[in-house]
Amino acid sequence: MSERTAIVLFNLGGPDSLDSVQPFLFNLFADPDIFKFPLGFVTQKLCAYMLSRRRAPEARKGYAAIGGESPLLENTRAQAIALQLALAEEGAYDVYVCMRYWHPLTEEVVAELKQKSYAQLVLLPLYPQYSSTTSGSSYNEFMRQCTTQLYRPETVYIEHWYESDTYQRAIVEAIQNEAKKLPDPNPSNIELLFSAHGLPQKIVDGGDPYAEHIVATYEAIADTLDWPNTSLCFQSRVGPLAWLKPYTEDVIKAKAQAGTEQILVYPIAFVSDHVETLYELGIRYAELAKQQGVAHYRVVPALNDNPLLIEALKDCVLGALRD
Numbered sequence: 001m002s003e004r005t006a007i008v009l010f011n012l013g014g015p016d017s018l019d020s021v022q023p024f025l026f027n028l029f030a031d032p033d034i035f036k037f038p039l040g041f042v043t044q045k046l047c048a049y050m051l052s053r054r055r056a057p058e059a060r061k062g063y064a065a066i067g068g069e070s071p072l073l074e075n076t077r078a079q080a081i082a083l084q085l086a087l088a089e090e091g092a093y094d095v096y097v098c099m100r101y102w103h104p105l106t107e108e109v110v111a112e113l114k115q116k117s118y119a120q121l122v123l124l125p126l127y128p129q130y131s132s133t134t135s136g137s138s139y140n141e142f143m144r145q146c147t148t149q150l151y152r153p154e155t156v157y158i159e160h161w162y163e164s165d166t167y168q169r170a171i172v173e174a175i176q177n178e179a180k181k182l183p184d185p186n187p188s189n190i191e192l193l194f195s196a197h198g199l200p201q202k203i204v205d206g207g208d209p210y211a212e213h214i215v216a217t218y219e220a221i222a223d224t225l226d227w228p229n230t231s232l233c234f235q236s237r238v239g240p241l242a243w244l245k246p247y248t249e250d251v252i253k254a255k256a257q258a259g260t261e262q263i264l265v266y267p268i269a270f271v272s273d274h275v276e277t278l279y280e281l282g283i284r285y286a287e288l289a290k291q292q293g294v295a296h297y298r299v300v301p302a303l304n305d306n307p308l309l310i311e312a313l314k315d316c317v318l319g320a321l322r323d
Helices: 018-029 040-065 072-087 106-115 135-148 165-179 201-207 210-225 250-257 275-291 309-321
Strands: 002-011 093-099 118-125 155-157 191-197 230-235 264-267 297-301
Touching: 002 072, 002 106, 002 135, 040 275, 072 309, 093 106, 106 118, 118 135, 118 230, 118 309, 135 165, 165 210, 165 264, 165 309, 191 210, 191 250, 201 210, 201 309, 210 230, 230 250, 230 275, 250 264, 250 275, 264 275, 275 297
Parallel strands: 002 093, 002 118, 118 155, 191 230, 191 264, 264 297
Antiparallel strands: none
C-alpha cells in the first residue's frame, strides 16, 4: 500500500468538444441520484437518451459560444496542481481530479487509485455548499465504483466547506477588485447580484440543505462587504418544475426597471468558470441586461486557482485529516 494520501477533487465535468455534448448530457440524465424516472431500473437509460438528444442542440450553442468545449477540466486541473504544491510542505499528498459526467470519470479515477495502492483518500467536492445532486451524487458514485472494483481504502469525506473564512475572504476580494472596473466603483451605485445554481423546490422541500447553505454563504459575504444593494438569486432553471426563487433573469429585469445603471454579478455556487458563468451569466444575461437598459453589466470571474481558494482547500484537507 502507498504511504501517500490521495486527495480526490470532485467536480461536474464538461464536454471537451461539441460532439461530446450529447454523451455528456446522457451521463447527466442517467444519474439516478438526480433523475428518478418511474421504473428507473428499466427506463433510466432510455429516458436519458431521449432527454439528451432533445437538449443537446440548445446546449451546443452555449459551448460553441465559449470556444467549443468546457474549460472546467482545465480549470480544475489548475486547482489540483496548485493544491498539490500547497500541500507538499505538509506531507506526502497527491491530488486527483474526478469528474461525475465526463472524463476523467469516476470509474477511471478509482481504477487508477486502486492500481497505485492508495490506502487513504480525502474526498473533496469542489462544491462549497452541499447538495445531494452534486456532492452527494459524486460521493455515491465514487463509493459504488469502489465496491464494484473491490477497492477498500480509508476515506475521509468533506461534505461542505462554505463556512471557510479564507474562502469567503477570497470572494470578498474578488468582488471588490471587479467593482473597480465599473465606471462608478462606489458600492452605493452598484447592484450586486449573487447568482447561485438553482435547484427544484421539491428537492429542497425533501430535506436537501443546499438552499440553506447558499443563504448562509450569501449572508456572511454580504455582512463582510456591507454594501447597500445586494440580492441573492438563482440561475440555470430547466423544465416545468418550480425551482428556487427569485430567478436571476427576473432580478435583472426588476433592477433595470428600477433604473439601475450598474449590475455586478458574482457566481456564488461555482469555484471554477464554465458554461454557466461564461455563457449563461457572461453572454445571455449580459444581453438581457443590455436589452433592459442597464448601461454597465459585469460578471466577477469564478475563483479558479485564486491563491486564497487554494489555501482554503488546503485547510479543509488538513483539518479533515486532523479530525
